[in-house]
Amino acid sequence: MAIGQQQRAADMAEALDEGNPSSDARLVEDARLGDHEAFGQLVRRYERRLLRVIQRFVRDPDLAEDLAQEAFLRVYERLDQYDASRRFGPWMFRIGVNVTLDYLRRKKRRIWGMLFTDAHRDRWPDPPAADQRAERDLQQEVWQVIERLPEKYRIVLVLRDLEGFSTSEIAAILNRREATIRWRLAEARNRFQEIWERRLGTGAGANA
Amino acid sequence: MNCRQARIDLALCVGEDLPEAARRESLRQHVAQCPGCRAHYKRLRGMQRVLESSDRNRTYDVGGSLWPQLSNRIRRLDESPGPASRFNGWLPFVAVTAACAMLVVVMDLRAPSSGHSPSTEAIPRSMLPGPSMFPGTSQHQGQNTFLPVGRSQQGHAMYDLESAEPHGTQPAQLKVHEPPATTDQLTND
Numbered sequence: 001m002a003i004g005q006q007q008r009a010a011d012m013a014e015a016l017d018e019g020n021p022s023s024d025a026r027l028v029e030d031a032r033l034g035d036h037e038a039f040g041q042l043v044r045r046y047e048r049r050l051l052r053v054i055q056r057f058v059r060d061p062d063l064a065e066d067l068a069q070e071a072f073l074r075v076y077e078r079l080d081q082y083d084a085s086r087r088f089g090p091w092m093f094r095i096g097v098n099v100t101l102d103y104l105r106r107k108k109r110r111i112w113g114m115l116f117t118d119a120h121r122d123r124w125p126d127p128p129a130a131d132q133r134a135e136r137d138l139q140q141e142v143w144q145v146i147e148r149l150p151e152k153y154r155i156v157l158v159l160r161d162l163e164g165f166s167t168s169e170i171a172a173i174l175n176r177r178e179a180t181i182r183w184r185l186a187e188a189r190n191r192f193q194e195i196w197e198r199r200l201g202t203g204a205g206a207n208a
Numbered sequence: 209m210n211c212r213q214a215r216i217d218l219a220l221c222v223g224e225d226l227p228e229a230a231r232r233e234s235l236r237q238h239v240a241q242c243p244g245c246r247a248h249y250k251r252l253r254g255m256q257r258v259l260e261s262s263d264r265n266r267t268y269d270v271g272g273s274l275w276p277q278l279s280n281r282i283r284r285l286d287e288s289p290g291p292a293s294r295f296n297g298w299l300p301f302v303a304v305t306a307a308c309a310m311l312v313v314v315m316d317l318r319a320p321s322s323g324h325s326p327s328t329e330a331i332p333r334s335m336l337p338g339p340s341m342f343p344g345t346s347q348h349q350g351q352n353t354f355l356p357v358g359r360s361q362q363g364h365a366m367y368d369l370e371s372a373e374p375h376g377t378q379p380a381q382l383k384v385h386e387p388p389a390t391t392d393q394l395t396n397d
């Protein structure tokens with residue numbers, strides 16, 4: 001099953017849950033006391049959103065699911081370290097992002113560069129029809145540019161401009177001051193724009 | 209405001225991420241008399257549109273819930289013998305000895321007033337009696353050491369995710385103890 005942007009907006013509201021920090025904390029507390037179903041509720045509350053964020057970095061859906069499971073396992077192992085005075089969502093996403101980046105680095109592969117190779121084409125959720133091809137080409141070009149950004153800028157750009165997290169949420173996820181995140185975001189956008197333009201200038205075929 | 213600062217602020221402005229009204233105002237003044245920055249802003253807006261449209265109809269793969277499989281793994285994790293298998297039986301012995309020594313000290317200290325058993329120090333968290341053991345935000349440093357040790361040494365990288373960083377101050381770095389491959393994880397500024 002594939003879902004699109006409307007669902008994404010709904011999930012975003014749900015997952016970042018302005019709504020539910022207290023009940024998150026309650027579930028965490030119950031889970032700490034050995035209530036598996038309480039942790040199950042947390043998993044179900046956040047899994048779709050986490051999967052989507054991971055799929056920004058790892059396109060293979062099966063691999064993304066493995067990483068999401070790994071992330072939730074670590075969350076479970078570290079429930080002791082969760083500070084209930086803070087929101088659970090960013091803490092959980094931080095672990096998820098770290099698990100993902102950890103994986104990418106350990107593999108020492110340029111996953112970003114593989115996202116659109118033939119090997120992965122058959123894994124696209126939607127096999128593109130003819131009229132979707134132009135759009136997919138645009139996605140490829142955009143990703144080829146994003147891939148060229150240094151990681152610390154790339155993450156912020158993806159989380160803000162593609163995933164729609166606010167800068168304060170990204171600050172909580174990456175454990176940085178919001179001012180730092182804003183600075184990186186500005187740098188990321190300026191660099192993206194510069195590379196994008198240069199790429200147009202040197203011909204669309206030029207990529208990393 | 210110079211052009212360099214203006215281009216940082218313009219890049220934030222384009223996504224409505226420039227919070228201070230004062231900065232927006234001085235940015236407006238600069239851009240009003242700087243054709244270069246005006247052109248730059250136009251290019252940035254074009255870039256935002258490219259990003260948005262490239263993502264507009266992106267779809268995501270969503271299978272069933274992760275929970276059924278995950279709950280099995282968690283159950284196995286909880287049922288696994290923990291430190292015992294990894295330390296050939298020595299750690300429990302040492303830990304029990306240490307816990308007993310601690311109990312002696314604790315009982316000694318609490319003896320006159322404490323009605324209930326202080327032995328919760330040596331009991332896994334999942335067996336603790338009630339939520340009052342975890343009041344609010346404190347982390348109970350030094351208590352319940354059995355469980356975190358057993359769980360956290362499962363071969364994962366260990367991050368100090370909440371390393372005593374108060375709100376609104378210089379954030380603590382994300383410290384990574386292992387493996388070495390992750391030492392620069394989110395730490396390079």
Ligand SMILES: [Zn+2]
Binds near residue numbers: 210212242244245
């Ligand atoms: Zn200027």
